[in-house]
Amino acid sequence: MKIAILGCGTVGSGACKLLIQNASEIAKRAGEEIVIKKVLARTPKKAYDAGLDKSQICTSFEEILNDDEISLVIEAMGGIDFAYDCIIKSMEKGKNVITANKDLIAIKGKEIFETAERNNVDIMFEASVGGGIPVIGVIKNMLCGNKFSYIMGILNGTTNYILTKMDKERLSYDEALAEAMALGYAEPDPTADVEGLDPARKIAILASLGFNAICTLDEVYSEGITKIESSDIDIAKHYGYVIKLVALAKEKNGEIVLFVRPVFIPKSHPLASVNDSFNAVVIKADAIDEMMLYGRGAGSLPTASSIVGDVMAIAKNISTKTTGKDPYKFYNTKKVVSVNSIDSNFVVRLDIADEPNSLANVTKAFAKENISIKTILQPIKEENQASNLIIITHKTKEKNIESAVQKLQNSECVRKVKMFMCFDSIDDI
Amino acid sequence: MKIAILGCGTVGSGACKLLIQNASEIAKRAGEEIVIKKVLARTPKKAYDAGLDKSQICTSFEEILNDDEISLVIEAMGGIDFAYDCIIKSMEKGKNVITANKDLIAIKGKEIFETAERNNVDIMFEASVGGGIPVIGVIKNMLCGNKFSYIMGILNGTTNYILTKMDKERLSYDEALAEAMALGYAEPDPTADVEGLDPARKIAILASLGFNAICTLDEVYSEGITKIESSDIDIAKHYGYVIKLVALAKEKNGEIVLFVRPVFIPKSHPLASVNDSFNAVVIKADAIDEMMLYGRGAGSLPTASSIVGDVMAIAKNISTKTTGKDPYKFYNTKKVVSVNSIDSNFVVRLDIADEPNSLANVTKAFAKENISIKTILQPIKEENQASNLIIITHKTKEKNIESAVQKLQNSECVRKVKMFMCFDSIDDI
Ligand SMILES: NC(=O)c1ccc[n+]([C@@H]2O[C@H](COP(=O)([O-])OP(=O)(O)OC[C@H]3O[C@@H](n4cnc5c(N)ncnc54)[C@H](OP(=O)(O)O)[C@@H]3O)[C@@H](O)[C@H]2O)c1
Ligand SMILES: NC(=O)c1ccc[n+]([C@@H]2O[C@H](COP(=O)([O-])OP(=O)(O)OC[C@H]3O[C@@H](n4cnc5c(N)ncnc54)[C@H](OP(=O)(O)O)[C@@H]3O)[C@@H](O)[C@H]2O)c1
Numbered sequence A, B: 001m002k003i004a005i006l007g008c009g010t011v012g013s014g015a016c017k018l019l020i021q022n023a024s025e026i027a028k029r030a031g032e033e034i035v036i037k038k039v040l041a042r043t044p045k046k047a048y049d050a051g052l053d054k055s056q057i058c059t060s061f062e063e064i065l066n067d068d069e070i071s072l073v074i075e076a077m078g079g080i081d082f083a084y085d086c087i088i089k090s091m092e093k094g095k096n097v098i099t100a101n102k103d104l105i106a107i108k109g110k111e112i113f114e115t116a117e118r119n120n121v122d123i124m125f126e127a128s129v130g131g132g133i134p135v136i137g138v139i140k141n142m143l144c145g146n147k148f149s150y151i152m153g154i155l156n157g158t159t160n161y162i163l164t165k166m167d168k169e170r171l172s173y174d175e176a177l178a179e180a181m182a183l184g185y186a187e188p189d190p191t192a193d194v195e196g197l198d199p200a201r202k203i204a205i206l207a208s209l210g211f212n213a214i215c216t217l218d219e220v221y222s223e224g225i226t227k228i229e230s231s232d233i234d235i236a237k238h239y240g241y242v243i244k245l246v247a248l249a250k251e252k253n254g255e256i257v258l259f260v261r262p263v264f265i266p267k268s269h270p271l272a273s274v275n276d277s278f279n280a281v282v283i284k285a286d287a288i289d290e291m292m293l294y295g296r297g298a299g300s301l302p303t304a305s306s307i308v309g310d311v312m313a314i315a316k317n318i319s320t321k322t323t324g325k326d327p328y329k330f331y332n333t334k335k336v337v338s339v340n341s342i343d344s345n346f347v348v349r350l351d352i353a354d355e356p357n358s359l360a361n362v363t364k365a366f367a368k369e370n371i372s373i374k375t376i377l378q379p380i381k382e383e384n385q386a387s388n389l390i391i392i393t394h395k396t397k398e399k400n401i402e403s404a405v406q407k408l409q410n411s412e413c414v415r416k417v418k419m420f421m422c423f424d425s426i427d428d429i
Helices: A010-021 A023-030 A044-049 A061-065 A081-092 A102-118 A135-142 A157-168 A173-182 A197-211 A230-238 A300-319 A358-368 A398-410 B010-021 B023-030 B044-049 B061-065 B081-092 B102-118 B135-142 B157-168 B173-182 B197-211 B230-238 B300-319 B358-368 B398-410
Strands: A002-006 A035-040 A070-075 A096-099 A148-154 A241-252 A255-266 A278-285 A289-296 A343-352 A373-377 A387-393 A414-422 B002-006 B035-040 B070-075 B096-099 B148-154 B241-252 B255-266 B278-285 B289-296 B343-352 B373-377 B387-393 B414-422
Touching (some): A010 A044, A061 A081, A081 A102, A096 A300, A148 A197, A157 A230, A157 A278, A197 A241, A343 A358, A343 A398, B010 B023, B010 B300, B035 B061, B197 B255, B230 B241, B358 B373
Parallel strands (some): A255 A414, B002 B070
Antiparallel strands (some): A278 A289, A343 A387, A343 A414
């Protein structure tokens, strides 16, 4: 089987290296050799470094598109327009496609899947979520007997690295970010990571597969980690929690909640000990109960592992002439509901006015919205500091808290508010 | 697609229930209805309880065998002879087979795989290892671009439950076993669990798939948990370890080590926090680095989830007329080497003679075998108790320790010895 790879950066070069380094094992498992015929490389040096020779490197996509020997194209460039164009054109030429491009799948998934179906080709994208963790195949194929309740994950290595450093080494957010950048975990522009956009794309993809209903990026509420202070981490620690940037897709009675946000997670929960740049996904479903997949969520070779897994599946389909026979099924129409209507415990931090009545006003306002308080803590105030109040609520909806806080702010009793969802027990979600 | 299920106990009834309860979701995902045409049930009540009606229940395997509409047979009876017979005959009649029977696959895998290939049918057995954890598919398909270094797991829920209770609630082995039996975790005859036979079968299966070389049960060294005392658990705790019954398949330069045995695992290792009846598998391979799968390793519905996953894969192959086209590949001939030649740290407990020279004799004997000692502890002796010595070694081979201890026993300096492998860091294995 002859294949082409578009882009020879982190992911593309990893795919080349892995296909070369394990060529004989892969050929025996696939029952045939996988030949890298062409690699579209804008910077040829990267392709040489990945072990390719001159005859394999090309600089025009048309050369690949018009090569009828190439039956599979792997898109590893990233970006939207050109990548989309290459994918669609490849499929229209009868070529199967693998992509690592979560941005594209989370935005243009529908068009891409439909084009694949129309042209009887396979489209696979295991590498787009969870790097080396084969979560897409597990959800789509292996757990297909289950009804999923939720898929919850730590899906971004950069932010998990930052939060781990803030927690374990008491670094500030800026210090931890600087370290992540120095180590190459964070991109030169880390916005997509730290603002939660990257995990939002990934959870949109997992939700689409688990709930058999296309979910797009714009349906995911997303909040990043830029506002997390060391004092938040301290509060979490004090109460036995860890703060993690959690991506969640949850279904209940046909309604889906989709979000990425920092969450207080109990120390005993499996996700709480997922540290550094590791990723993990917890899946809750009716037959399996609870399952977790844990591993390297990014990086050259881990991501390449997922690509090669897809290559082998497509190789089998090509050899049995069954490509395009197992399309993604989005037969459900589900309603994405607002994140503030989900039932959960919350941690609320309030800067309250320095008046004797403040505390009473706050508790009254909460009671009025039927929010019942589990613990309340008023740390001893240091000089010139605002009076800080930390409330952990019993299960309620965020909109109830928002409404209570709104009224307190109107009456100038509360000046600043910060709120975290808090998964007190796994059943909360 | 019409299927039959042999046996309607824990696993068989779970498969029935899941196929009934999620029928509409499963039909949409599979693209066709999955119809349970016949269930071989020795105790019809169990079949009724699983939601089947009279027309589906049968008491003769021949009825299923001779029904040409049935294209898939699920074996969920357990045992060797009759189950083997049913599987082989079904395949010879052109029927595809799914089995949950690890005993059979670990002993007769080769014959079963060959019969499947000869008859162009699929044989799948995801349910046989790890219950609801899809570890077989992950190793065989999704990670097929990797060279595996090791597969290491907690693969038996009963023994993990017992060890967890001994650790967390300080129960004795007998108390914890009694509790496991009362809860139905342990079989009426718990031998296969507590002696490590059950996880030995499972690791033989995983090793066969990961290393593409058939490994059978008799090649797995296996040691159970019956000799673990509360004092062993205390020692582990004291030094920051947890004792787990670990199944390991490790490859190095074409040599495989296969064992099941209690191991001291550092508290920080992902496997150390796998508690109660949960199972987990850690996979180390060249592209993914490290990965863990965690979930319910047994039980009716979790195991059924794996069976239904296999059903859907086979349904797809039947509909595209491609059954038997993806046989298991055992192209490697690997050498299984003795467990006592693996490099590891060890925890050695010695009852030494109550003489002033004993300690010196022990350290001399260890030095003579080039075993370097990391820590040595001589707990204060209580009256009438044997003098106890606890040694943690640096990396060495078990056979070196055996040889040192042998000589000490000959000279009557050491009376009793107990030895545990100790995975000081993940790189030890
Ligand atoms: N990095 C990861 O761990 C990871 C994990 C999972 C998924 N992904 C996804 O994989 C994709 C690639 O990511 P990456 O990390 O490999 O990025 P990268 O290192 O920047 O690599 C992208 C490569 O594509 C090349 N390229 C871009 N546009 C091109 C064009 N028009 N013609 C030819 N070559 C072009 C770039 O060439 P130059 O070198 O000349 O710029 C670069 O080498 C993205 O969609 C990303 O989201 C990445
Ligand atoms: N239990 C688990 O969690 C689990 C998980 C993974 C794999 N497995 C494997 O799955 C298999 C079944 O285990 P299980 O736990 O379901 O055992 P089980 O509850 O004892 O069920 C076995 C069933 O098969 C029936 N049966 C046995 N021989 C038969 C025969 N000749 N004709 C008709 N029916 C027959 C039994 O009938 P009676 O009721 O009349 O005795 C029983 O209902 C075993 O291979 C086991 O290793 C089990």
